[in-house]
Amino acid sequence: MKSSKALFLEVGGILAAVVTALICGFVVILLTSSEPFTAISALLLDPLSSTFNIGTILNKAVPLILTGLALSVVFQSGVFSMGAEGQLYIGAFVGALAAIYLPAMSPWIHFPLVIVCALLGGALFGMIPGVLKAYLNANEIVTTLMLNFVAILTTSYFVNNQLKAASGGGYAKMENISKDLLLPKIFPGMAAHAGIIIAVVAVIVVYLLMYKTSIGYELRLVGKNGHFARYGGIATRKVIVVSVMISGALAGLAGIVEVLGIHGTFKENFSASLGFDGIIIALLARNHPVGVLIAALFYAYIQVGAQTMQFGSDMPREVAVIIQVMLVLLVSAQAIFTYIKQRYARSGQKAVK
């Protein structure tokens, strides 16, 4: 009975959760702010008030879309990876190395090479927890969390020592990447960079991969019912490793796009937990690529709203955390969604009689 009505109920439930989470945020603002209505309007309206802010929303959404995709792929195969953060660092690091240290060549060849290096870096780093999970059944939550620290500390070591830019002025970062390789602005004068195009392409590719290819089918089947998939002749272990590698590649892509679009070079600790935000995006989107796109734009809008609110009122931007937490909890509350579906099923039966 997976019909358009079931989809409608699901989307309706998610929207209701979003509204409830926003209301929770408003209540906190009403209780703690001396100018609550200024704060709320700064939160909701200011992000859309200028092209600069809209550009910032797009820029913030780019890494969120990519990490959201990364996690939606791996969640669909039933692996609860929290490793996007580490894979993002390794991908960005390897990509930045390729951008800075490869011999001079035409940017038309160099740029794709950089992207491929980032994808490979993330994928290979993702392979470690994938293999540990698939062949040794090691708890992927703990291994990915540990590997995040390994990735962050290793890259931090290199940018503090061998690869530190002499012109960095005390900051731990690599040499600046050549201007030819950086992502240009979409429109001159607007803040948004071309990463959003890469992100949208990634959404389409992941959609096709997950829903139109056999590997995507196998991946989803393993996530839904591993025993059945194995009984049906699917090499479940291989599928798990592949899904974690795809996820790692997407996280690596998020890292290099962030480096090429925003920072201009690899900096120590440049990702303010983008990999973890990706988990929220994937949950909101119910692991669907198109949902990821929408959820990431919404999430970026709230983040920019929190900043404009901090700027335009007496509320700190951390209020957005309350909205985020309630979003995560309400959207994943299976009890509520089961209840909605049961209500619907019951009323449906009555209609038949």
Added chain:
Amino acid sequence: MVWQTIWGQIVDLSLVAVLLRLMTPILLASLGGLISDIGGVINIGLEGLMLMSAFTSIAVGSSTGNWAVGVLAGVATSVLISYGMGFFSLKMKVDIIITGFAVNIFGSGFTIFLMSKLYGMTGNYSPTGAPRIPVVNIPFIEDVPVLGKLLSGHSLMVWIALLSVAFCMFLIYRTPYGVHLRSVGEAPYAAQSLGIPAKRIQYSALAWSGAFAGLAGAFMSNGLTNMFVKDMTAGTGFLALAVVLLGNRNPIGILLGSLIFGLASALATIVQTVPNSPIPSQFIQMIPYVVTIAALVFFALRNKRRLATMP
């Protein structure tokens, strides 16, 4: 230079003091993680719980002028949030991992929110004259040359942490509650069918983990540093999760695991403070994480062999 400093600290036993101090929050948080893990409700929200407790503890402690009130308030906050976790995961059927994840975001953001709303600070809050968790000086023993340095002069919370290991041993393996806890963790439906109130046990397991995480957090703000810094736990809650697995899910193993992690961070601190050290501090900081992954692989291989040799 580094080796001399480390050797010097080993010889004059100051390394032991540093080690115990750094081990304590990891140990307490891991014991909390252990109890919830055994009860089948993996609590990955330890990090957020610790932050909330750390903030509450120093805020209440400095405003009342009493460290004990501060610590109790911190623990109470942490337990309260754990009950909230129980509500969302057991009643609203949110995946327990996601619940813990949400608590981590909440703890990190909400403490900064409170800090800026209450004190107008965004980075750290260090009240002047905040009371500290007292140091235990044992009479007579403190004057004995080696023994004095080994046993005396540690924070009260170090002793509480060590006693907590014994307490957890007792609670898990020697009480009816412990039997119920383990059976609910192993097979919740079987336990339920025998009349064990599985949900209530899981609520209580979360509450215990909240209490221990609360002690750990309170020690970080009121004992280790006497201030609150945003995100001051810096991954200790995640380390604690690793220690639970590294210690093979028993309190003594967890004590050993915490010692390894404490030692690594003590060495990293020494290396960081010595100029021009030949060993990069990042690699020493990495030891616990790599050891944990190695231990997971080791346990997994052992389990596999055990399964293979079963008749």
